[in-house]
Amino acid sequence: MSIMTYREALNQAMREEMRRDETIVLMGEEVGFYQGAYKVSKGLLDEFGPMRVLDTPITELGFTGLGVGAAMVGVRPIVEMMTFNFALLALDQIVNSAAKMLYMSGGQFSIPLVVRGPGGAGHQLAAQHSQSLEAWFCHVPGLKVVTPATPADAKGLLKTSIRDNNPVVFIESEVLYGTRGEVPDGEYLTPLGVADVKRPGRDVTVIAHSKMLLVALDAAADLAKEGIEVEVVDPRTLRPLDVETLLNSVKKTNRVVIVEEGWPQYGVGAQFVDVIQHGAFDYLDAPILRVTGADVPMPYAKNLEHLALPAKQRVKDAVYRVLYRQGVGAQGHA
Amino acid sequence: MKSSNAATKTANLADLMCAPGQPAAGTMEERARREDLTLLKTMLEQMLLVRRFEEKAAELYTLGKIGGFCHLYIGQEAVAVGALSTTQPDDYIFTSYREHGHALVRGMDPGEVMAELCGKQSGVSKGKGGSMHLFDKRRGFLGGHAIVGGQIPLAAGAAFASKYFQQSRVTLCFFGEAAVNIGSFHESLNLAALWKLPVVFICENNRFGMGTPIERASTLYDLSQKACAYNMARTWVDGMDVLAVRETLKEAVDRARQASAPTLIEARTYRFMGHSMSDPSHGHYRTKSEVEEQRRHDPIKQFTAALEATGIVNQEYLDELEQKVRDMVEEAVAFAERSPEPDPKELGTDVYVD
Structure with a gap:
């Protein structure tokens, strides 16, 4: 066991998975040079380089759709939403493309994609930056929705989500990033769908x-x-x-x-x-x-x-x- | 603003464009002489197959054998045929919901496509996609997408994947002119230019977004100019001239494959039929005489005439071809009709994959 923050646990999950599988890329706003708006991707650009840790313009619909398209043909993208409030701009691609592609193609195209980032309220961020939108995604068949609360779950569930062959909406919490907890050492995976x-x-x-x-x-x-x-x-x-x-x-x-x-x-x-x-x-x-x-x-x-x-x-x-x-x-x- | 009820004649394309491109050099006959004979014949067959297939689809729709929306490509065949003649088997193709033509030209089985239109288990998407969602993984046909502009970022993504894996694949992305006003178009062009992705964006300007002519939807008529905002190569082409489309695409596909750089091409074409089968070919938004005038530029007639003039085909050949294509369509219909509906168990499959 190690004690670490929720933020560090997420970082470790991505780092370990990206080391394991070269088809995984991370893209989003400020994920690279800036080291992540909330520092979740800290150090990943240095380790994996700019082809695998991609800074995007502020263009959620565009880069989420790009992630879905890449996922159709062998890339396993992790798409970071700086916060889930902005995922509303990408909703068409998450719902109409990612969630439905497998079904409407008669099983031909699965979408191994993780859309992750902080959701939830707090910090006096007011109406547009402070809300919990998980119900929106939970409504949609074809998506999986994961909401870890502890550092151990953050790590174990993110690693499993990255390995999942379906689109996973992975909603973290800005308020939890600094919380600390025990995380098992070594390869640690938590199954989805288990309370x-x-x-x-x-x-x-x-x-x-x-x-x-x-x-x-x-x-x-x-x-x-x-x-x-x-x-x-x-x-x-x-x-x-x-x-x-x-x-x-x-x-x-x-x-x-x-x-x-x-x-x-x-x-x-x-x-x-x-x-x-x-x-x-x-x-x-x-x-x-x-x-x-x-x-x-x-x-x-x-x-x-x-x-x-x-x-x-x-x-x-x-x-x-x-x-x-x-x-x-x-x-x-x- | 024109009244939405007036069936006014839409403006002449030439009057609207501040044209940056070059019209095709030489007559179609001259250009045909420079192409491979077998290829020319294949292209003619493909155009004719798409036309006859869709005429039959319209018939089946009227009989209630095809449901949902059914958007016909009749009039635009030169774009898909010319463009796809420049691709390799492992390239990727994305289209909108008006995609029967692209699917057939890409080599998808007419029977399986017709079965999909009819909602049958043997359809390319197992009857779960329908007319608007044709997919064929084996042929790099990545769909049939029915939210206007939705396929554009997807195409950028497939192009990103090719670049990421250092493959020499090119992605072709087709969409209508109405899609250039939507956000996903702009976000995707920006990303494709910024990341130098091997993709060709093909805007099929058929003049109408459903019932709205372009001059009522945009103040810019030379749509290839949209690429200028992203410092992207661009051009326009006569989309009724299959060889001109081919020439133009060749250059763009080369640019993508050799230099990993995107291009925006505007193919100026015209849809002879309504927006979908639930919409007449003329009425509130355009006149019968306008459609008749445009039909004089029928891409199949133009191409056939050029091939006849050069002696590449003769009437006997054309008669045989017509019969061959009609037989293919009849076989496709027979296959679709004898195919079973999807098993009820299919309702809940393909929602998630293991």
């Missing part, structure tokens, strides 16, 4: 991905002091979703709170609710509650931004509510 119970418990299942995992774990630690044992499940991969692990946890605890940073309407958590009511209807002792981002564009002011994001107290309140505990005044969608 992880980050904290075992018997009373309530809290499902949380990406940065919200930390909020959920924080709330669980508090609640443990009150004798409430929360089981925290991190889906890690949103598509394909590990339904079995979610259901096993629900069948044990009979109560569920879902924490997600994105907007509430048609969000990722709504899909979790659907699979749980379908697969564990008779096990539920309370309605499932969702703690989500507020249903507003992200405000700039610090206090308003704080109100817009799921916080520990709101998670705790939701846990109390599914336990029918008193005096907590939780709001599921507040």
Whole structure:
């Protein structure tokens, strides 16, 4: 085991994979000379040279489409979005080209492509630079969507995503880049589509991905002091979703709170609710509650931004509510 | 702004262009004499095959045997035939949704293409793509893409791959003139020029983006000028003259293969049919007389006449060719009709690969 940051884990994953397989290239804005807008690609240009670490103009639709086309004929591109906000500009190529190519060509052209970069909210970046868009990509058949929360998962899942022969949307978190954690040494791969119970418990299942995992774990630690044992499940991969692990946890605890940073309407958590009511209807002792981002564009002011994001107290309140505990005044969608 | 309801005659191309290129030197007969005989005959056969295949496709569409959208290439055959005559078997081809012609000229089996149009299991894309999504990996035919301009960055990507792997492959990317106003065109040309990619962008200017003539969509009519913004080689060519297209493409394909540099070519052509089968050939946006006038420049008639004039073909040869092509189309239809629909199990396959 080594202790490293989430950023270093991602860097290591790309470095190891690029050493292993010469067909892998990294392209995006500032990935080379600048060493990455968030330094995730630090040192890669020096090691792999400008044919494999390609600085692009600010042209998300163009270079994402270029990556898809290259992936049709043997290159395995990693396309970095400086942030996922800009992936909206590339949405046509991600959805209409990358996700559908295999199907509409009758299985002739697979697209081994990773589109990665930071998503999520925070740092007072306001409406256009601060949002969680994973639900947009999760909706699309043909894509895989991965959202690691820890340095170990960041490394193991990115290496697996790079080796996957399908287009993978790999959403990191700007706020998590500096977090530290243990990462196993040597070749470390984490399968896609496998959730992880980050904290075992018997009373309530809290499902949380990406940065919200930390909020959920924080709330669980508090609640443990009150004798409430929360089981925290991190889906890690949103598509394909590990339904079995979610259901096993629900069948044990009979109560569920879902924490997600994105907007509430048609969000990722709504899909979790659907699979749980379908697969564990008779096990539920309370309605499932969702703690989500507020249903507003992200405000700039610090206090308003704080109100817009799921916080520990709101998670705790939701846990109390599914336990029918008193005096907590939780709001599921507040 | 002209009224959208008025079926006004669209302006003469020559009046609109501030032409930078050179018209083809010499008559078509003179130019034909410089080409290989077998090649000339093949090109004529290809043009005729595309024409007859699509006439049949129109018929099958009317009978309800082909669904969805069906965009015919009739009138534009010289572009695909001239352009693809300059390529090698391992080059890459990208096109838009108006791609039956390019597919057939690239050597894709007419039966498998027709089966795809009819939504059959034996289609090139297993009946999952349809008219707009023809693919053939063995022939480097990388699709049939149906979002205007969507194939342009993909083509830059395939060209990047050739360069990355140090292969001498060239990528040809076809699109209509309406695509030059979309962002992906500009982003891709910039990247192709910046990274010196071996790609030839071929803008088939058939004058209309659906029902909107170019002069109602752009203030620039000489579309090859778009390349100037990216310091890219460019030219235009008479897209009704198959040999002129071939000559022009040769130079661009050489530039890509030898110098790894892109080119933008504007091939000025005309679509004789409607935008798709659900749209008449004339009506609100252009007059019948305009279409009739353009049909006088039919690329197949022009080429046939030139080959006859040089004695390369005679009436007997043409009659036999006509019969041969009609037989090929009939066989293609018979193959499509006797092919089964996709197995219901195919619904969920090819979404992900292992």
